[in-house]
Amino acid sequence: MTWERVAFGVLGPVVAEGDGGALALKGPRHRAVLARLIVARRRVVxxxxxxxxxWDEPPAGAVGAVQTFVGALRRALEPDRPPRARSRLLVTEGPGYALRAAPDAVDAWRFETAVATAADLPPAAALPRLGEALELWRGPAYAGFERAGWARGERSRLAELRLRAVEQRAETL
Structure with missing residues (x-):
């Protein structure tokens, strides 16, 4: 599996998938790091x-724990990467990390693009595009991170965009 084939789902529980199906992301903090990096949209966090x-109250070894989580995520996302080779997907840059996912690798990003495209199409062409976009949803965006302050705005924004897509689809029908 190459890193280009990893897809991320945030329109429901946070998942990562490769050619062989779901990738093992370990525990909730690993998923939280991945979700937080997806929210950042390829920017360094x-x-x-x-x-x-x-953490509300970070433990003494919090920085080391984050580094451990990132290392485990890199192994899960790029299992064929040789030891000590630079990661091309979850990169270290300056003071932090960035997920350099392709523009179509994240379901939320594909959803946004499809809805924006459908807005400029004639009804007959917009309807299937909106249907495909809405089918990407598996539950509330960033499910499992309802209380996370960093996810709140993105969850609300995506929920509102979904509602607009449902309304646009209904009007088109």
Whole structure:
């Protein structure tokens, strides 16, 4: 499996999938790091911000724990990467990490693109596009991170966009 074939789902529980199906993401903090990096949309998230986002009261070894989570995520996302080779998907940059997922690798990003495209199409062409976009939803966006402050705005934004897509589909029908 190559890193380009990893797909991420956040329109429901946070998941990552490769050619062979679901990738093992280990525990909830691993998923939280991945979700937080997806929310950042390919931008660097400083380690200090990750620590603050993961813990209300960070433990003494919080920075080391984040590094451990990132290492485990890299192994899960790029299992064929040779030891000590640079990660091409979950990268270290400056003071933090970024997930360099392809624009179509995240279901939420595909959803947004499809809804935006459908808005400019004639009804006959918009309807299937909206249907495909709405089928990407498996539950509430970033399910499992309802109380996370870093996810709140993105969850609300996506829920509102979904509602608009449902309304647009109904009007088109």
């Amino acid at each position: 400083p380690v200090s911000r990750l620590v603050g986002d993961l």
